[in-house]
Amino acid sequence: MRLAYYPGCVAQESGKELDLATRWVCRKLGIELVEFPNFSCCGSGFIDEANSVLNVALNARNLAIAEKAGLDLLTVCSTCQGMLTLANRRLEEPAVKTKVDGALGQIGVSYHGGTSVRHLLQVLTESIGPEAIRRQVRRPLTGLKVGAFYGCHLLRPAAEMRSESAEDPHSFEDLIAALGATPVMYRGRVMCCGFPILFVKEETANRIAGHQIEDAKAHGAHAMATPCPLCHISLDSFQNLAERAVGRDLDMPIFHLPQLVGLALGATAEELGLPRHLVSTDSALQRIGEVAVPT
């Protein structure tokens, strides 16, 4: 399988560990990642608020790059997935399409709507399938209870995302089970991590993150996993502040989706960039019989 790899900004910067883990897992599963150094940022929902047509145009340019190469896009971020998919949908509105096509024309780019945008979670669960992944597991995550945290934009708005049930998704849990871990069901798994207002009202954002982690913990989760690096920032990088906002210790290791997969497929903690987390993943590693890595 060849896919145009769209890492998004965070995975190339402060969330580098997501990129490391993605590459490791894709290599292992035979997914060829084709790189395009000319991809621009998806706008992260913020450019959409400031100038929605510009946002569609920037993403149409990204989609056109993949279309020209005849490849589908692979994202590793719920927000990138959401924004790029939304651009495809918005281009179905004639008024938007006319404006965007006009602008693209001036930079010699044309986009015909042919690029499918696929998140790594979807590729793993739909194209490869949990069963095929289960067969490749070298280190089953037995005994580890994991709360999946989907990230809003992978699921919603459902009419635009057109993926699995936005209300009761199960692909992530199926994957967690295939890795040998026990998925934990809790209300917060489809809720917001608070990230979009981290710069608007930090305390509220932290409280929301803390609330979701508390929820996962209350349902027995030893760790959480997310397909979105922005959720990871909220849940991991700011977990100390989330703890303060909800007034209790949380100590919840937060895995990026491919880190959890990589762990089961036999990658080392270093290969997956686990030492880069702010909340140590040691407690989770110990549960699956791994020795803690020195940090």
Next chain:
Amino acid sequence: MHRHDVVVVGAGLAGQRAALAAVEAGKDVAIVSKLHPLRSHSGAAQGGINAAVGAEDSVDTHIYDTVKGSDYLGDQDAIEFFCRSAGPTVVEMEHFGTIFSRGSDGQLASRPFGGQGFPRTIYAADRTGLALLQALYERLGTESFTLYEEWDLTRIVVGEGRVQGIIAFDRRHGDFAGIAAKSVVIATGPAGRVYGRTTNAHSCTGDGIAAAYRAGALLKDMEFVQFHPTALLESGILITEGARGEGGILKNVNGERFMSKYAPHVLDLASRDVVSRAIWTEVKEGRGFPGGYVHLELMHLGRERIESRLQEICDFCRNFAGVDPVTQPIPIMPGQHYMMGGVGTNIRGETNIPGLFAAGEAACVSIHGANRLGGNSLLETLVFGKEAGIHAAAHAEKASTTEIPNGLVEEETALIRGMSERKDGEEPQHLRAEMQATMDELVGIYRHPNDLTEALRRIRALQTRYQSVRVVDRSSIYNINLTDALETGHMLDLAEVIVIGAIARTESRGAHARVDFPRRDDVNWMKHTMARRTATGPELSYAPVAFTRWEPKERVY
């Protein structure tokens, strides 16, 4: 004790419009409603609001159509006033902020409706009632008035020959309270839930009509009940005429397109009463599906047409009946839809009790006579709601202060609390279900004298059993079981009036179809039924119909 100049009971379109008029007249106004105003059943009206504003249309045509539609039982002076008010009413509502549908020219769009010579029904997509309700609520919200939200009316207090106020039950706190008022406006909507199969909301229980009746007000033309031919079988949810307009056809259990027998030319698109009677006949004569219903078929129209043109109906069928109209027939039966009758008023909304006013579907002016035209009911709520508000305010202006007599609230409280304190007795929902079954079975579209007599016997037996009704819920907050009991008592009184009026009226006119008197009888029955409550039941008298310019003719379309 609470005290206001004008108390409006009911917060739908008629009630809110009355309140707005009274507030604008400078009065201290209160609205008492068992629902939040935006939850009112006015919001469920889909079709539109009539106004002869098109260049080629005329108010006279609207008047004529309404007179004819009423089967000459409508009061022509009232109808003239009503139709003349239509244009200004629509303009006013537009200026209040109603988002009407518009044509490509930017002007209000209108659609044709049954029984009318011109497409004069102005609409807001398929939610005209909601659009009007929102705009009026928003406009009223800029004024100062008191809202008693989620209060149940239990009694209209009349003494010294005039209205003194009301007694109502505050659900939230479980208290009864007297609200003194110089004028009271009843705008509580219809009592459609007297029937089991009805397109009306659960809250349409005629509380204000019954309270007015108990207080001595005359009820008018209650036997005239409009049925809609196509209500979903189990829920009674309305499937609009649009389904047949797009080419939907009705079939009986033998797969026959039976409308060819009843209306060979217009077939399934015959007028509502004709189609309703045809379906009823098919089922009565054993050609219905087991359980008693017929099919409305759309399948032959194809998925694309059904889903694009009849989206709302698709949603209703899929959500509420578990039927996909693209691949399956829709089970339907005629359902109660509208009550032409109500508290008798003149065009000022005045009843026979000084200080008591009524408007909207709770009232009977009468403009609908024996049969209402589509698009006239929303208009009625606004035109006569406003009139009732204006005249209620004027009455309050000259009336002296009123009091709720000492001890009356306590007496009412004890009476109703007694329902909760009973150790045995029947639960209200069971009595209600029996009443509804009786009305569905015996007081439907075709009325047989023996059926009506049997219905009266059953309703009176239920009234007797209601004397020992028992409220099981003992809680002092939000006791909707008590609401059930109050509503059931109200509806039993009204069911009795409907049946007695239907027994007495030995003719067929508009929605009242007697099998033993199949013709309209203008010599003996060109008159309004007036029902007054006595210790032994309703006492009927009759009042003349007002004529201006239009002589009765046979009603053919």
Next chain:
Amino acid sequence: MEAGLVKAPIEVYRFDPTHDRAPRYDRFELELAPHTPVLTALLKIRADSDPSLTMRYSCRSSICGSCAMVINSKSRLACQTPIGPELERHGRIVIDPMRNMPVLRDLVVEMGGFWGNYRKLEPHLIDNPERPMPEGRPSSMSPEEVERFKETPRCIACGACYSACPAVEHDAAFPGPMSLAKLYRFVVDPRDGGQRERLLKIQPGGLWLCLRCHLCTEACPKDVRPSERIRDLKEMAIALQGATEHGSKHAVAFKENIRERGVLNEFKLVRQTYNPIEMLGQVPQGLKIRRKKPEITQTPKPIEGLAEVEKLYEILDDEPEATK
């Protein structure tokens, strides 16, 4: 069991503050057709087994907005939710009162806060001196103007969006999706003269607390899509008055940030959003993160083809010469 019926275990939240110390769930087992709406099931419970089960309901055809509740953890209308799919997915039906509103009794909640937030936004037409209502005639509105209302006239104010909203749950300053969708309805109304003031008030009035999680859009039984209208309000507010709040500053800063390199300069974004004093407040956490993730203070390489991105900004974002 009758043919075509299914067993429907229903667990309903019960709480009467006058008797009960704590809420409980009552379990009822019914046999119903799969298409039966949850409301019908609840009414059956009231009729046959427990008339004290308390809730709001009226039209049973999803237009009055009375029966919003939480069914299997999703806020929605009971009359519009058939039991079959719920049983297939969850094996049972668990019914709770709406969230984010105090419970009065059983499934009835206090909606005062919800209505209060709505009233605060002045939901009524304000005279528009530039476009006065024509005397004795309805105003004219072009098809484009009508189109701008989008789906907002469908709103039935049921409160499902308010119940589903995490911003409402965690921050009292957020007016809620319904209020903002209603506000949008007035902002785009050509008859309304308050557009400017409405937009000026709403930037500091909680607009930017929306998390754009779209849970409101999923909850809405009438497909009003409040989250998208909130997004529209944000764009209109910025267009009118520029960036005045943390939220709008961040959005505009993000847009400018991407223009420079095509990818995000994380550290610069923080500096663009916060003033120097606020920046100081960010230092401890910033240092904590930098210890593990040194990239946060490094400047990323510009993308290839940056000139194309720059050109798109020029065409679609820079103000036309004439208005500069």
